[in-house]
Amino acid sequence: MDLLTQPMPWYIAGPIIGLTVPILLILGGKMFGVSANLRHACAACNFGNVEFFNYDWKEAGWWNITFLVGSVLGGFLGGYVFANPEPIDLAASTVTDLQALGINDFNGLVPTDLISWEALETPTGLIVLVLGGFLVGFGARYAGGCTSGHAISGLSDLQLASLMAVIGFFIGGLLMTYLIYPIIL
Amino acid sequence: MKILEYLKYLLIGTAFGFILVKSEVVSWFRIQEMFRFDSIHMYGIIGLAVVVGIISVQIIKKNNIKDTKGNPITIPPKDASQWKRYIIGGSMFGLGWALLGACPGPMFALLGSGITVMIIPILSAIVGTYVYGMLRDSLPH
Numbered sequence: 460m461d462l463l464t465q466p467m468p469w470y471i472a473g474p475i476i477g478l479t480v481p482i483l484l485i486l487g488g489k490m491f492g493v494s495a496n497l498r499h500a501c502a503a504c505n506f507g508n509v510e511f512f513n514y515d516w517k518e519a520g521w522w523n524i525t526f527l528v529g530s531v532l533g534g535f536l537g538g539y540v541f542a543n544p545e546p547i548d549l550a551a552s553t554v555t556d557l558q559a560l561g562i563n564d565f566n567g568l569v570p571t572d573l574i575s576w577e578a579l580e581t582p583t584g585l586i587v588l589v590l591g592g593f594l595v596g597f598g599a600r601y602a603g604g605c606t607s608g609h610a611i612s613g614l615s616d617l618q619l620a621s622l623m624a625v626i627g628f629f630i631g632g633l634l635m636t637y638l639i640y641p642i643i644l
Numbered sequence: 645m646k647i648l649e650y651l652k653y654l655l656i657g658t659a660f661g662f663i664l665v666k667s668e669v670v671s672w673f674r675i676q677e678m679f680r681f682d683s684i685h686m687y688g689i690i691g692l693a694v695v696v697g698i699i700s701v702q703i704i705k706k707n708n709i710k711d712t713k714g715n716p717i718t719i720p721p722k723d724a725s726q727w728k729r730y731i732i733g734g735s736m737f738g739l740g741w742a743l744l745g746a747c748p749g750p751m752f753a754l755l756g757s758g759i760t761v762m763i764i765p766i767l768s769a770i771v772g773t774y775v776y777g778m779l780r781d782s783l784p785h
Contacts (some may be wrong), residue, residue, distance in 0.1 A: 466666060466667070466668055467663065467666040467667045468667075469667060469684065469685050469686075469688035469689045469692070470688060470692060471667075472663050472666065472667030472669070472689050473667075473688055473689040473690070473691065473692025473693045473695075473696070474692050474693065474695075474696045475659075475663055476660070476663060476664075476667075476669075476689065476693040477692060477693035477694065477695065477696025477697045477700070478696055478700070479656065479660055480696075480697040480700055480701065481697075481700035481701070481703075481704060482656060483656065484700075484701075484704060484711065484717050484719075485704070485709065485711055485712060485717070486652060486656075486711065486712055487649075487652070487653070487711060487712070487713075488711040488713070488715055488717055488718075490719060490720070493747075493748040493749040493752075494747075494748045494773075496748070497748065497769050497770050497772075497773040498773055498777075500770045500773070501770060501773050501774045501777060507774075507778065509774070509777045509778050510777075511776075511777035511778075511780050512774070512777050521650075522649070522653045523653075525650050525653040525654050525657065526653045526654070526656060526657035526660070527657060527752055528654060528657065529653065529654040529655065529656065529657020529658040529659075529660065529661060530657045530658070530660050530661035530664070530749060530752045530753050530756070531661060531752050531753065531755055531756035532654070532657070532658045532661060532756060533657065533658040533659060533660060533661020533662035533663070533664070533665070533753060533756065534661040534662070534664070534665050534670070534752065534753030534754060534755065534756025534757045535661075535756040535757060535758070536658070536661075536662050536756075537661065537662040537663070537664070537665030537666045537753070537757065538665040538670070538753070538754070538756065538757020538758065538759075539756070539757050539758045542757070543666075547668050547671055547673050547674065549673050549674075549677055549682075549683070550677055550680075550682035550683040552680070552682045553673070553676055553677040553680055553682045553683070556676075556680060556682075557673075557676060565673065568665070568668065568670055568671045568672070568673075568754065568757065568759070569671065569672045569673070569745060569746075569754065569759060570672055570673070573672070573745075574672060574744075574745070574759065574761060574762075575759075575761055576760070576761050578761075579761060579764060586743070587743055587744060587745075588744070588761065588764045588765050588768070589764060589765070589768050590740075590743065590768075591740050591743035591744025591745075591746075591765055591768070592740070592744060592751070592764065592765025592766065592767070592768030592769040592772065593740070593768045593769065593771060593772040593775075594736050594737065594739050594740025594743065594744075594772065595737060595740035595741060595744060595746075595747060595748065595751070595765070595768075595769045595772065596740075596748075596768065596769030596770060596771065596772025596773040596776070597733075597736055597740075597772035597773065597775060597776045598733050598734065598735070598736030598737025598738070598739070598740055598772075599733075599737050599747075599748060599769075599773070600733070600772075600773045600776040600777070601729055601732065601733025601736060601737075601776050601783065602729060602730055602733030602734040602736075602737055603722060603729065603730070603733070605737060605747050605748045605749075606690075606741070606747040606748075606749070607747075607748070607749055609734075610690055610694070611690070611693050611694065611697055612697070613722060614694045614697065614698070615694055615697025615698050615700070615701050616697075616701050616719050616721075617698065617701075618721065618722050618724070619724040620722035620723060620724040620726070620727075620730055621722060621730075623724065623727055623730035623731055623734065624730040624731075624733070624734040624737075625734070626730075626731065626734065627730055627731045627732070627733065627734015627735045627736075627737065627738060628734050628735075628737055628738040628741060629679075629738060630731070630734070630735045630738060631734065631735035631736060631737060631738020631739035631740070631741070631742065632675075632678075632679045632738040632739070632741055632742040633679055633738075633742075634735070634738075634739060634742075635679075635738070635739045635741075635742035635743050636676065636679040636680060636742050637679075639739070639743075640742070640743070
């Protein structure tokens with residue numbers, strides 16, 4: 460039981476996540492990428508008849524949507540049924556930096572100051588949840604993939620395009636962390 | 645049997661979501677730690693995942709390994725000449741990733757872990773994807 464609730468070290472999780480690529484390729488000829496499902500969702504309710512979403516989403520996406528339902532179930536098992544009761548063992552310098560920005564609650568997977576139904580009623584929480592989600596969706600499709608499609612699958616296939624996308628991910632991430640977050644928090 | 649096909653992807657997805665949570669990849673805190681270069685944690689996970697991915701893909705290509713249905717495995721190449729979309733789109737994604745502390749896979753795993761408010765960024769991400777689809781022809785690629 461302890462084995463299921465304790466966190467998994469990075470050197471075990473990394474290789475297993477990497478194995479998702481050959482497993483999906485060999486078991487179904489599928490290329491691993493989560494954000495394609497956001498496009499399938501748009502295709503499923505394409506009321507505005509936007510051309511980018513005019514395709515047979517059931518045919519193209521049934522396997523990936525099923526994979527995504529599995530991910531929700533896996534999240535339920537890992538984060539609810541077998542949840543780790545301890546706070547995350549973060550680097551001390553990160554904790555100090557975040558405390559300076561006003562983050563006080565380090566329990567759980569996410570800070571309730573920013574990510575909770577209560578936080579949604581605050582301007583900062585609204586920006587984090589609504590604008591954050593919007594940018595992830597818009598940016599992933601604009602870049603043609605997200606962390607799984609580019610950083611894992613694309614780099615696994617040594618695609619230059621994916622390396623450029625990952626560089627983009629870090630340009631945006633560093634701008635947010637060092638310039639924008641200190642303003643909005 | 646179609647039902648077995650569904651079950652296959654459901655199980656792979658379940659393992660994926662479970663590991664995302666257990667390795668704390670889904671954590672806003674871990675993403676902050678990564679962008680502050682304070683720990684090897686996230687770099688170790690992504691780095692080892694890519695190493696395993698590269699070796700696997702090379703083995704598949706060198707040996708012309710077929711998938712379980714007997715079809716040749718092909719990976720469609722991405723057009724690297726469209727550098728603008730990768731840098732601009734990627735930067736927008738990175739802004740969102742650091743702000744929300746979650747990328748698409750973790751958003752759904754977190755929803756499953758009981759953080760129900762994640763339905764808001766998920767819906768926002770679908771809206772974001774839709775707006776991209778509407779503006780696509782007028783954006784630099």
